[in-house]
Amino acid sequence: MTTSPINRLDLRDSALDRRTLRASVPRAQVDLSDAVAAVGPLLAAVREHGRSAVLEYTERFDRVALDTVRVPAAELTRAAAELDPRIRAALEETIRRTRAVAAADARPPVTTSFDGGGTVTTRWLPVDRVGLYVPGGLAVYPSTVVMNVVPAQVAGVASLAIASPPQSTGLPHPTVMAAAAMLGVEEVWAMGGAQAVAAFAHGFDDGEVLEPVDLITGPGNAFVAAAKASVRSVVGIDSVAGPTEIIVLADDTADPRFVAADLISQAEHDPQAASVLVTASEALADAVAAELAAQVPAAAHRERIAEALAGPQSGIVLVRDLDAGIAVLNAYAGEHVQLMVAEPRAVAERVTNGGAVFLGDHSPVALGDYCAGSNHVLPTMGNAAHASALGIQSFLKGSQVIDYPAPALAAVADHIVALAADEDLPAHGAAVSLRFAADEEN
CATH class of the missing domain: 3.40.50.1980 (Nitrogenase molybdenum iron protein domain)
Structure with missing residues (x-):
């Protein structure tokens, strides 16, 4: 052998x-317990001190002293203009295929009708604002820009911000910036690690303005994962990878x-x-x-x-x-x-x-x-038993619209009263009964 x-x-x-x-x-x-403990003070510092804390931790961990955190639009444009044509062609094809698969996953509203004209409509609404994390480290990931941005755009997310660690130039990797520019994302921040997660969750307005997001997606190292786990009571996350x-x-x-x-x-x-x-x-x-x-x-x-x-x-x-x-x-x-x-x-x-x-x-x-055309941001650590790939559904929230006219409510009024009494919540039943008593009085 x-x-x-x-x-x-x-x-x-x-x-x-x-x-x-x-x-x-x-x-x-x-075991993220050590990483969670390590990032705790950092998260608190960014929450309390905003951009100044981001600058401090960027200099400490990335060894880059920044004057500004947000990437100037001119730098995004320049990165796209200077992109190797072979890489541009590859990214364009990746974008095209990823967008096609995401579009096929669109969720139209669905209405269910009941006796008496009652309806329940399930609708899928995009998250308002998303922070997309693109890691640095041992490799460069313009493909992760595509995998995060495209399904969010197809879902209809109105406000997208990208964070990626700065290189020695003080800017994210040129190919990451180029991919963002190709996708029309104008808000890119030169910040990485747990401080980027904290900044997305809490925002800052000291010197520059970063509005907090509703959802953070994208992979990262153990400290990024620990930070995402720690802020999920404040903001949504895709997963702890x-x-x-x-x-x-x-x-x-x-x-x-x-x-x-x-x-x-x-x-x-x-x-x-x-x-x-x-x-x-x-x-x-x-x-x-x-x-x-x-x-x-x-x-x-x-x-x-x-x-x-x-x-x-x-x-x-x-x-x-x-x-x-x-x-x-x-x-x-x-x-x-x-x-x-x-x-x-x-x-x-x-x-x-x-x-x-x-x-x-x-x-x-x-x-x-x-x-x-599939998405490469996927559940790890056995979480595929219950979780899904990043996709259009990751950026949508379900909302149900209930529309019951009087005949439809009457058809289930007795059931509501019975269940409310059984759960010792009589006011619930009364909220239904009084409507019909009022109708009789009128």
């Missing part, structure tokens, strides 16, 4: 219940070169990234391990990739058959689920927990990161 740069876990004799599988599969162990992850289900028909390449591509994000292969084929497991040993040393970011693959959050999981593999996928509830099996469409019908599911040899996760 080839020595593997990735851990191996044998679940061929394991029980397949959810409790056992959730406890067994490789998973990044994220953990490290990125991929789980691949593969059988003997899979090409081990492709499987290894896809595990590596996810590990490239971060040393804490999770790359998991699930297979019933020991031969494929050996072949993928050999491919990892060959491909990792040739990768540009081999050190961080090797660290991620060797970590406890990554591994090759051996299962007894395809059914067991599907059970592992659904228990894992992965951010990215890749199906490299003989009948991927049939298997996809049985995958009930997955942020995004990629089918076959030519639907790698890298496609979803950029140009599939």
Whole structure:
């Protein structure tokens, strides 16, 4: 057997219940308690002192002394004008596809009618103002600008602000600024980390004016996640994200070169990234391990990739058959689920927990990161069991309009009075009864 740069876990004799599988599969162990405690004073400082606190923390953490936090419009225009034509073309296509998928998810109002002319109309209204966070760190993410902005625009959000950490120039990365300009976003702030989250939540007006937002979306590191968790009593958030992850289900028909390449591509994000292969084929497991040993040393970011693959959050999981593999996928509830099996469409019908599911040899996760039209801001840490990809619905709030004329209310008046009495809330029943008593008096 080839020595593997990735851990191996044998679940061929394991029980397949959810409790056992959730406890067994490789998973990044994220405890945000220390990060929450660390960002607490920072959040309080930004809430109390506004922009001056943002400037102080930016100089401390990003080592950049800023004169202004908001990016001048001329800088956005310049970044767009100087953008590499190849990158511009790629972003334009990504925008086009992402907008098409988001538009298809639009939610028109729906009205339900009842006896007597009563109606309930469910309508979906855009959030008024959104703060979109675009991380810096180990990579540059103009694609995240697209994934955040496009569904918000399609949803009809009227006010969008982007925050992204400043580079040594005092500005966000040029490609991030260019992507914002291409999408028509004029409000961009050179701030990152927990201080950006705090500024979005509370706003400031000392020197510059940043109006607080209603919702904060976008990925970030542990401190960004901790800050989002801490401000969600003040402002809405999309999620508290953990490290990125991929789980691949593969059988003997899979090409081990492709499987290894896809595990590596996810590990490239971060040393804490999770790359998991699930297979019933020991031969494929050996072949993928050999491919990892060959491909990792040739990768540009081999050190961080090797660290991620060797970590406890990554591994090759051996299962007894395809059914067991599907059970592992659904228990894992992965951010990215890749199906490299003989009948991927049939298997996809049985995958009930997955942020995004990629089918076959030519639907790698890298496609979803950029140009599939799907969104790459996805639930992590098993949250795909109950949460969704960022999309148009993330920027909409449901509101119901109730319109009952007298005959419609009369049809249910006795039921309301009975339930109100049972719950010992007689005033509720009286609020209905007196209307009909008034009608009789008139």
